[in-house]
Amino acid sequence: MDELPGNDHLNELIQEMEQEILVLNEEIISLKTYYEWILENKEELLKKADKSKYTLVGSFSNNALDENGDLSKIILSTKTPDYQKSYDELLFTNILDSAFKAVYKKHPIIAQVYSNSAMQVSRVYPPYDAQNLMDPDIDLPTFNFYYEGDEEHNPSKGPIWIPEVYVDPAGKGWIMSLVQPVYEGEKLSAVLGIDITVEEILHRFLEVEDGNFLIVNGKGDIVSGNSSAIEALSLPPLKNHIYRETIRSDNFRISDYNLFNSKSRQVREMANAFLLKKEEKFLFEEENNLSDAIAADFDFTDWYLIEINPPKDVE
Structure with missing residues (x-):
């Protein structure tokens, strides 16, 4: 990453985030290697599989929602092209549970670890209330957490952050x-797949900082940010004045929290300067509550860390 003048602290924050997040690349590659071994030995594993480990009720396993337990939540979608082959896959991949649990417990930043197969078998650790949240007819390959990994979207066949x-x-x-x-x-x-919640990024990295910080993607969507920064940018009011509560709400639309959709012309100009022109600093001339902003880019994905500065107190 190119060093940007005046934003050493931003680069330090990015480095801290990337060190914690990018270690997950190594974890998911290890899981892939283990899964490949399972596929190579699936016939033998199927013979030894414990058929009593999971009980399916319709499309869903009926195990308890125990975040410290040993079981994942299983969905065997009605979209499967061959039920018996899907059920066999469920059995010979059961040993993934212990690997998923180990990765989940090792990294507090992780929300869940999972696999979704071409045979329409979904395995997620820790287990969740799939019966009330998911459609038994879910078509897994139509979701970005599946198709972003296919050969068309990922010809390198390596780990990729969405x-x-x-x-x-x-x-x-x-x-x-x-x-x-x-x-x-x-x-x-x-x-x-390995998931991280926006809430966790906000909690671990931005809420502890003294300042107004945003993480945005290359389209201008706010990935995360502290509430003071978001409110200063003429974006929609926050639920309970907290971004965490807003992103949990049923009516949250990420398009509303896009810098290019701000009511402020200068905020839109700032987005254009940072994201399109790749500039390093932006001066506000028409916003009484804003002085300037600086930005730095991430290496591992199309993200930018932006710090919004209010006017300095007049002596």
Whole structure:
């Protein structure tokens, strides 16, 4: 990353975030290697599989929602092209549970670890209330956490971060995902995923900072940010004046929290300067409550960290 004058602190914050987030790339590659081993040995694993481990009620496993337990939540979608093959896959991949749990427990920033397969089998740890949150007819390959890993979107077949935050269908709120395809020969067998919630990014990195900070993606969507920064930019009012509560609300629309949609012309100009022109600093000339802003870019995804500065107190 190029060093930007006057924003050393931003680069330090980005480095701190990237060090914690990018270690997850190594974890998901290890999970992929393990999954490939499972596929290579699936016949033997199927013979040894414990068929009593999960009980399906319709499309869903009926195990308890225990975040400290050993089981994932399973969905065997009605969209499966072959129910028996899907059920066999469920059985020979059961040993993924312990690997998912180990990764989840190792990294507090993780919201969930999961796999979604071409045979329409979904496995998510820790388990969640899938019966009330998910459609038994869910078509997994139509979701970005699956298709962003396919060969068309990811020809390198390596780990890839989805830069846009989106609403998690499993009820975790607004999240960002790291996905990793798993191939059996030339055929895409499944896509692994690790999710981080917007709330966790906000809590761990921005709420503890003294200042007005935003993380935005290359389209101008606010990935995360402290409430003081968002309110200063002429964006919609926050629920309970807290961004965390706003992103949990049912009526949250990320398009409302896009810098290019601000009511302030100068905020829109700032977005254009940072995201399109790749400038480093922006001076506000028409906003009484804003003085200037600086930005720095992330390496691992199409994100920018922006600090918004109010006018200095007049002596």
